[in-house]
Amino acid sequence: MSFIRTFHGDIAPSKLGFTYSHEHIVCRPPYWVEQENDDLLLDDKEKSKQDVLDFKNFGGQAIVDATAVDYGRDVQAVKEIAEETDVTIVGTAGFNKSFLWDAQIPEHVKKVTGDYHTYYEWIDATSINKLADFVICEIEEGMEGTNIRGGQVKFGTGYNRITPLEEKTLCAVARAHHETKAPLHSHTEAGTMALEQIELLKSEGVHLEHISFGHMDRNPDPYYHEKVAQTGALLSFDGISKIKYAPESTRIQCILELVRKGYEDQLLVSGDTARKSYYKHYDYGLGLENIIGKWVPRFIDEANQNGFDGQRLIEKFFIHNPARCFAFKK
Structure with a gap:
């Protein structure tokens, strides 16, 4: 079951419905707090809530909040948004990438991490199995000492490299996945290192159909995408609306190329909306409504022009594939 x-x-x-597979709703990443980068602090619950309501008003039903402990989750605020909007939200246990770990651990997190000063110190000093126990607790008991349980386990690696501590957290998350049966999610910086992550996951006995690889559209390379897809893993195209990285035409053509090759059951789409300037109600950005309100109609039109059934593909990417990807299989 x-x-x-x-x-x-x-x-x-079957109850999940139309889903954004990778977003950030309320978070104060300690690294960006210390860098005084206000744009990366989603620190106003009510403004975030208004964007979630925009998503709902266009027919959206669920959001996967991909914010891990080292990215400054506010699990209570996100729970309140879920309750007040009646939008289903999935939380995330595990870790992000190593350059964030030089930041100070907030006091409210130290009750579960211990009295270490930085995430780097904590991860470096803690065994893989103890880190796995931490992730298991976040899935089975609650995140950061609350009773709010995570719905996926996450690890991450940096741009064109995997540091020893990133490998350590990957192994810990893989072991937590085996214990809890929680789905896995990977942060790939600029879409790099997925194939190298796959080799490490195989060494931990992970079946690749249980994982989604984030930020694949940041590396718009059809050959690379196919190599990842051949493993059975899901690919997350979660940079929609970010034209500074690539035009939407590039993303859509990469998605349709994977569809042509038979991988439509392995694709997820979202926005990774993690800046005030991306949000409508913080800073007049395109907001959480943009994908469902504008990108989806465009994709359907382009897919139809290329001989596909665009509406059927949208249902795959936003309904059927997330329902399978984010399921615990006991």
């Missing part, structure tokens, strides 16, 4: 673990509790996969 499979289920999806949400801020509302466990639900049947």
